[in-house]
Amino acid sequence: MKRLPPQPCERINRKQRLSFKWHGRWYSGFAGDTLASAMLVNDVTPVARSFKYGRRRGIMAAGVEEPNALVTLESGSHHHTPNVRATDAELYEEMQVQAASGVPSLEHDIRAWLKPLHRFMSAGFYYKTFKAPKNWWPWYEKGLRRFSGFSAAPSEPDAEHxxxxxxxxxxxxxxxxxxxxxxxxxxxxxxxxxxxxxxxxxxxxxxxxxxxxxxxxxxxxxxxxxxxxxxxxxxxxxxxxxxxxxxxxxxxxxxxxxxxxxxxxxxxxxxxxxxxxxxxxxxxxxxxxHERPLLFANNDLSGIMLASAVRRYLHEYAVLCGDEVVIAGNNDSIYVLASELLNAGVRPVVVDSRDSSLDTAALQQRGAVVRTNHAIIEAVGSSRVTAVRIAEIRQTGNRWDIVSLKETLPCNLVALSGGFSxxxxxxxxxxxxxxxxxxxxxxxxxxxxxxxxxxxxxxxxxxxxxxxxxxxxxxxxxxxxLALTPSSPAEKPRRKSLGTGPFLYLSHKPDKVFLDMQNDVKASDIAQAIAENYRSIEHIKRYTALGFGTDQGKTGNVNGIAVASAVTGIPMEQIGTTTFRPMYTPVTMGALAGEETGLLYDPQRFTPMQHSHVQAGAQFEVVGQWMRPWYFPQGDEDLHTAVARECQAARQSLAMMDASTLGKIDIQGPDARELLARVYTNAWAKLAPGKCRYGLMCDENGMIIDDGVTACVSDTHFIMTTTTGGAARVYAHLERWHQTEWPELRVCFTSVTDHWSTTAVVGPKARRLMEKICSDIDFSVEAFPFMDWREGTVLGVPARVMRISFSGELSYEINVQANYGRYIWDQVHEIGQAWNITPYGTESMHVLRAEKGYIIVGQDTDGSITPHDAGMGWAVARNKPYPFIGLRSLSRSDTARADRKQLVGLLTADPDTVLPEGCQLVRHPEDSAMLGHVTSSYHSPTLQRSIAMAVVRNGFALQGETIYARPVSGETLPVLIRDTNFYDAGKEQLDGER
Amino acid sequence: MNYSWLGVLKAGLGGNQSWTPAWPDQEPREGYDVVIIGGGGHGLATAYYLARDFPGKKVAVLEKGYIGGGNTGRNTTIVRSNYLWDEAADLYEHALKLWEDLSEELDYNVMFSQRGVYNLGHSLQDMRDIERRVNANQLNGIDAEVVSTTELKQRIPIMETGAHTRYPVLGASFQPRGGVARHDAVAWGFARAAAARGVDIIQNCEVHALDIEAGRIRGLDTSRGYIRAGQVGSVAAGHSSVIAAMAGLRLPLESHPLQAFVSEPMKPVLHTVVMSNGVHGYVSQSDKGDLVIGAGIDSYSGYSQRGSPHLIDHAAAAILQLFPVFSRAKINRQWGGIVDVCPDACPIISPTPVEGLYFNCGWGTGGFKATPGSGHVFAHTIGQDSPHPLALPFHLDRFTTGALIDEHGAAGVAH
Amino acid sequence: MFLITCPYCGEAREEQEFSYAGEALIKRAPLDSSDAEWGDYLFNRNNTKGPTLEQWQHTLGCRKLFMVERNNVTNDILAIKTFESLRSDS
Known part of the structure; x- marks a missing residue:
């Protein structure tokens, strides 16, 4: 190939020379070149090996439709880019290029050595073979995978974003x-x-x-x-x-x-x-x-290109792709190329499959040779095309026949135009x-x-x-x-005609006629698929892999349909196409993800106290989108030691927890109370202002979906708290029921999760601390009993203080406007030093609540647990005037069974053994039939032993009996079933130090 | 004709001219003992096992388009049986055992590749669920293990297991016998084997109406005429509700678009199957070299076979959380299927109030892996006119009694 | 990914701003219904192919629920109705 003198519209910049490295050798091109044009000018061939037969391939197209020229850029580096089409990759300085194919190398491909075996590798041969003996398949597969893929996958993190x-x-x-x-x-x-x-x-x-x-x-x-x-x-x-x-x-x-x-x-x-x-x-x-190539034997040889590509290389890149040229086609566009090649000093032979009436005298006078009613039937060459054999042809009905073999034309470039898709x-x-x-x-x-x-x-x-x-x-x-007017009128133009002739398939050596270059699908494969009754075009595609490549059959699919039509006699319009799906051309995974990488994959939510937690050295747990303190290790404490210390502080002195992540929904309106009664299983009629109540929420299927404490501000105003993970779901749940089922209820909801922050002060000394930081609330047991809340001023900040407890200890939750959250947290921490106040995280929270047998929705329940199953039948008010969501479901035959899986407490025989959470339970040591599983399990620092909660089939009736835990690792262990309240059944701790 | 190396050699020597139809296209007869609606993997498997185990019955499969053109050819081909609940685990394990001999059984290489399946955990609750599920699997005789992050990194070095991701990997469950299979081959293999046992496979035959008299099925009106039927089994996946409506029935199903996509083929880089419910993406590498990636279902119902592009973006982002090195790999093609989702994420394999009419549906996003098992138990349910013991828990009755088998409520398992 | 015009906000917005909330006009079964009637209400759906009436919520907007008539094969939106309009009709 050679670079022509400057062309009138060329898009290369001859002043800027660029070098690129192909398989260890440096070459050069100009700015404005594509990698393909630079490779062509440097006579780089082959550029690829085909997928199945390892055939040598060259550049066929000049754009995105290219099936062959896949390369790897910047191999092995942080810029490693797999499967790049050379035809639309712009050349840049010091581009490092390697072929994307060839096993073991582009020069020597085993698949090409296996040429005598290729005839046994026709469409679908792998479905018929490699299947016996059956345990050999993994080895076969390993061997086959060795030949799979084009470029290696990137091995290094992406340098770019x-x-x-x-x-x-x-x-x-x-x-x-x-x-x-x-x-x-x-x-x-x-x-x-x-x-x-x-x-x-x-x-x-x-x-x-x-x-x-x-x-x-x-x-x-x-x-x-x-x-x-x-x-x-x-x-x-x-x-x-x-x-x-x-x-x-x-x-x-x-x-x-x-x-x-x-x-x-x-x-x-x-x-x-x-x-x-x-x-x-x-x-x-x-x-x-996209232009289509023509179908003839060995039409995949290097040097056989689309006519439009030859034209683009000529005009845009000043590259002449060959100087001994055969142009073949079935439409008038081939004569345009012929004329332009003549301008460039090349005398092409034009092979037109039509009986063209076009006047080509001028072209012939300039030196072109024109053959009408002719077609190429075979290309000759090994590493690239050296000649083509042409024949006179004739169409009868839908069938094409060779009338007579005419001549062999030596050439180093074949430009094809089989029409345009x-x-x-x-x-x-x-x-x-x-x-x-x-x-x-x-x-x-x-x-x-x-x-x-x-x-x-x-x-x-x-x-x-x-x-x-x-x-x-x-x-x-x-x-x-758009109801706009064009500045000048526009008529629908009449189409000019290229006089495109019908598809031409001669069925001459069909096992050498390539349709899908990338996947090595040949005309014979289509014929075989049809013979095997894979007749639907989708079956043909899937059975032969036609159009499955990275080019998605842009040049090959329609020719494949034409061959199927020729073989079956079914017109192309009835055969139809396969489905065109995104992506039009392949799209980088990183570009799909965009900025959603690393930590930006999903928003992280923090409470206002986050910086204090980080300063205190907290370890964090991911809870939905929230980052919650998990535990606060001191020095080199591990989880176990830190939790023991934190729990001890809560039980014996004073501890604090950030409860800000709990969902909070402000519910207002004359029917707010009625709404609560309908969405919670328990009764709400008598909850007075200043009081709080625990609520249990079911879906209409009767299964627990959430729980939390709701405070009554006034008869028309309540604050609902939800679980951390359930906040958004519960909010939408309330809205859906209100707006679709109960629009007559005068009530509205506002999510206020982020408006409030909550510092929980927990432990026997909690009252001491509260009295020190808040003077306008009477904290005496009599004046401020459990499950009450008060409005007051804490450390100068307006606050709602709730006396509720998720630990069994005296506990106050200080709710303040979120911007004061960190101030309150820090002040409480400082003032609480008098009682050695200890911050704790979710892990200690879990231990403390498990000691009391309080459930965590989503951990102790799993969408198959009713309030009764959870041992919370006390929270089900069946006689409310309006049935709550889920009530009817509770009395279905299966849901009402007495022997369902039920939530119970478990004690291991060995107090030091902590059962793994998730561990399955069986009735007898050798059983494999499962009764249930461990939902929560901890070492209780307070009780100095392990405790666990579990759901067990018929568990309530089995209380006092021994069943067995069969963990994944370790031995089968006897466990005693009991109730879930392991600590302070008499609630003596609840009022703390008076 | 049996498929063998010898056959391939012989045919090859003869220029591959001697191949005969894998299954013949049949004109519908006047009537059949059993008509299966739906020529996907499950329907064809049902027909095959009916023909094999109930040889007296004349069976036809009606397919409105081309066989295997629905979800069979549109899924990410993952096969595993590590389900939590006994009922589901038993059914899927039954299927997995059939998978292990399927190429031999069908004389067709379905390329069942037992490269193992990992389900990742990203939170403490995920890890509890993994422990629970692995423990249950082991007691149910299903291979399963809990894998630590360190171990995971050794086995899959390209996986990001560090703390620098939004949802760090805390561990995984692993089922070594799980893997992938060649989806089209499953449909074709069952079709060929069924046809060899006398089943009529009728493509381009759409059912327009069911003929029901006195509560009993009598036949079907189709685009290719009326077909008499003693029994009818509907295996129409996303279109099950459409068939049910022809019988005046409503099913507990919603059809949703489900999308998947593949990368360009690359050299082998991932040798197992990785699934994550936490970041919602799953990936394996096909024998051709493409990364095969599943996205989530669209939240809205629909029959459009295409979903919303943001789900594709999100799935790509999820995969990059796990495998940042894939950032410069390119996605070649995406597609969508229509999945029929049941409220408890478990299938329906059941007789109906109409005598002689049976449904096999509700597989949601997880049907492919059950293909042979589903076909087998459904064939027996129809053939004996009584639910196969493994199918019994998947009876429609459960939506009346409340005995749901809540696979998605329990345990973070992607399908 | 289609566009939905929220009847309250009055603007065509991306589907991602909204949440699908199931088939519309499902009548809640009474407390004294049989297990079968209750199960039918709770789980069974028409799941029609073609034009369907469904509920959507403008989650990232006004949070109102309304009804969308959508051809679920083509994703063409045929009509948008509020629940209020339903009540004033009857």
Whole structure:
């Protein structure tokens, strides 16, 4: 190959030479080259090996449809990029490139050595083999996997980052070829806010080649490009591929912001790639079309390319892909290329499968050779094409026959045009099916979803002027849909015809005719699949892997359908296509995730006291989105020691806990009390202002979903607390029932979880401390009994103080406006030093409550536990005027059974043995039938022994009996069933020191 | 024709001209003893086991499109049996045992690859649930172990097990016998084996109405005419409610879109299956080299076979939490299926109030792994007109009595 | 991912702002219903394919629940109704 002298519209910068390394050797190209154009100019071939047979492959296309040229960039580094298409990777300085295929190497591929065996590796052979003896499959699989995949996966963390950007647009135009440019400009001039996207580095699309030879095209292109740049209401995003179009015109597009820059030149502050999410009121798809190759034996040889690719390399990169050229095709576009090659000094042979009436005398005069009613039947060559054999052909009905073998044409480049497939992908992402057109020999976009238009080559316009006019027409339609008027009227243009001939499949050596280059699917595989009754195009795809590659069959699928049609005799329109799904081209995982990586994966919630906890050296536990202090180790204490110390402080002196994460819902209105009665299982009629009550909440299925304490502020005002994890769910639960079932209840809810912070002061000395920090509340047992709350001023801050307890000890929860939370916490901690106040976290909280047998919803219950199962039948008021949510479910035959799994206490025979939580329980030591499992289990520092809670089938009746725990590791242990209240059954601790 | 190396050699020498249909396309007959609605894996398996175990019965499978075109061909192919509750564990373990011999049984390589399945824990509660489930599995005779973070890092070095993620991995359960299989091959293998035993497989045949007289099924109106049927088994997954409505029945099901996606093929990098409910993503690497990743179901019901893109983004983010090295890998293709979700995340394998009409549905996101077991117990339920013992707990009655088998309420298990 | 126009906020917003809240117009069974009737109310759903009437909540907005008639095959939204409108109709 050679680089031609400067071409009129070339996009390379000859002043800037770039070097790149391919398999250990340095090569050079120019700025503006793609990796593929630079490889072509350097005669790098093969660039890849095929997936199944290890065949040598070269570059076939010049864009995203390329099936062969997959490479790995920056292998093994933090910039390791797998499976990059050389044809749309822009060259940058010191690019490190390796082939993505070849086992063990690109030069020597075992799969190619196995050539004599290839005939036994036809479609689906692995379904029929490797299955016996059955225990050999793991070894077979290991061997097969050795050949799988293209690039190695990255092994190092990504050096770069990604982000998302959101847009709203009146009109989004996908593709900045002549149709897209014209549409975007007309739309903008009509007053719409426009986004124009194009996957290439600059607008123009296929028109760049037209500009090289057509003065009028060049003038229009330049004028339009400038007008677009100056139009304030157009955003142009280049290097941006629209990869999915979802319902209601949500367009997703990937912008490659830095991939074209040398590693050294990349700005670490900038994202590598950005996923744009564009909500457009109207979408115009000007996505163009992909050329199809032709079907003949050995059509996969290196040096066989798409005609449009040869044209692009010529005009955009000044690369002549060969100097002995055969152009073959079934449409008029081949003559354009022939003429342009003649301009470049090459005399091509044109092989036209049609009986063309086109006047080619001028071309022939200039030195081209033209053969009509001819086709290539076979290519010759080993590492690359050296000749093609052509034959005269004839079509009878749907069938093609070789009339006579004509000649062998030596060549080093074959340019193919088997017609054009509109890029219908985006149009199909929302469920539309493309429609086959005999006139254009193509599957056309249905474009049957609202607020969507197609224009240009995707709409079968073959020429730039037709595309331009079609774009303007689409813009006028989109503007009309927005009730805007175009600045100039636009007529629907008539399509020019390329005279595309019918699909040509000769069934000559079908086991050498490649359809899907990447997956090595051949015409014979399609025929075999059909013979085996895999006749649906989806079955053909799945059985042969047609279109399963990283190119998703952009060049091969429609040819595959044509072969299936030829084999079955079923017309192509009846066979149809497989489903087009996102992604149009592959999208980096990092770009999908955007900024949701590392700690930003999900928001972290902290209480206002967080900094004090961190300073105190707390270890944290993840509870939903919350980070809660788990325990507060001192020195080198472990969990066990710290918890023992913390619990002891709570039981014997004074401790404190941050209870701010509990959900809090402010409930107000004349019917607030009635609402509580309906959503909680227990009674609420008599709860007076100043009082609190524990509530148990079920779903309509009768299972416990939440619990918590609710305080009565007034007859029309209550504050509900929920579990930390249940807050959002309970809030929505209340709203749903209120708004859909009980709209007559005059009540409203506000989530106030974040408005209040809660410091719990716990222990026998709690009253001492409270008296010191709050003077306007009487803390005496008589004046402020258990389950009461008072409004007062704590340390100068307005507060609601609740005397409730989750530990069995005297305990006050100080609720203040959240901004004072840390102040109160710190002050309590300092003033409490007089009693050696000890902060504790969730672990000690769990131990203290388990000693009292208090449940934790979600730990001791699991969605299959009723209030009765939890031993809390006392909290079920069956005779409320309006039945609470779940009541009816409790009396169903299974739910009402007496021998359900029930929550009980367990004691191990050995007091030092702490059962693992989750441990299963059986009736007799050898049993495997499970009675239940351990839900909570701790060493109780207070009782100096282990305690556990468990759900056990018929557990209430089994109290006093010994059953057995059979943990995953360790021996079977006898355990005694008892009630769950392990500590202070007489509630003597509850009032603390008087 | 038996499939073997010898057959492949012979055919290859003859230019692969001698292959015959894996299953013939049949015109519907006038009537059948049993008609199965739905030519997915479960339906075809049902037909196969009916033909194998009840050889006198004439059986047909009606498929409105092409066989295996529904959820069978749209899932992430994970197979495991480490369910919490006895009833579910027994059913899935029954299936897993059938999987282990399936390639042999069907004379079709379904590529069942027992590469093990990890379920990760990210919170203390997750770890309690893992302990509980592994313990239950072991007592139920199902292989399962609890794996520490250190051990996990040794086995899967590319996994991020440090504390620098939002939801650090605290450990995992592991089922060594779990793995993946080639989903299409399961449908095709069952179809071929069923056809060999006389089952008629009728594609492009959509059921329009059920003919019910005096509370008993008599036949079906289809796009290919009326077909008489002694018994009808509906195995229509996401469309089960549509079939039920033809019988005037309502089922405890909601159909939801479920999405999955695959990366471009890369060299082997992940040799097992990793599932995380905590960050909601699951991933394995296919024998072709793609990373196969499952996302969550859309919260809304629907029959659109496409879900919302933010779920794809979120699943990608979840996988990057676990495997940051995949950041520069590229996603090639995404798709959606329609899953029928039951309130207790367990299937329905049951007779109905209509005599002779049976339903097998409600598998939600977890049906693929049960394919042979589901087909087997459903075949026996139909064949003997009485629920197979393993199917009994999955009777529709449970929604009346309240005896739900709450798999998702209990234990953080993704399906 | 579709757009829903909240009848209270009056704007078309992303589906992600809303929460799906099940089929609409499910009538709560009375306390004296049989186990079968109760089970039918509690679990059975029409699960219709095509146009369906469903409940959505504007969770990240006004938090009001309302009804959406949606073709669940195409995701086309056919109508949006408030519960108030239902009551004034009857």
């Amino acid at each position: 990604y982000d998302h950007q959101y847009h709203h647009a009146d009109i989004a135009v996908v593709g900045a070829g002549p149709a897209g440019m014209a549409a975007a400009l007309a739309a903008a001039q009509g007053g719409a806010r426009v986004i124009l996207l194009d996957e290439r580095p600059a607008p123009g699309g296929e028109m760049v080649s037209d500009c090289a030879t057509d003065q009028q095209a060049r003038q229009w292109f330049e004028a339009t490009r400038q007008a677009l740049e100056t139009q304030a209401n157009v955003s142009i995003l280049t290097r941006t591929t629209a990869y999915a179009l979802h319902d209601y015109n949500l367009l997703l597009a990937l912008e490659r912001r830095q991939d074209h820059l040398a590693l050294k030149a990349r700005n670490p502050q900038h994202s590598r790639q950005r996923s744009h999410r564009i909500r457009a009121r109207q979408v115009i798809l000007a996505t163009g079309s 509109p890029v219908v992908h985006l149009d199909c992402h929302t469920g539309s099916r493309p429609v086959f057109s005999g006139e254009f020999q193509a599957f056309m976009p249905a474009c049957d979803r609202p607020n969507r238009f197609v224009a240009g080559s995707v709409n079968a316009h073959p020429d730039w002027a037709g595309c331009r006019d079609d774009g303007m027409h689409a813009a006028a339609s989109a503007l009309a849909a």
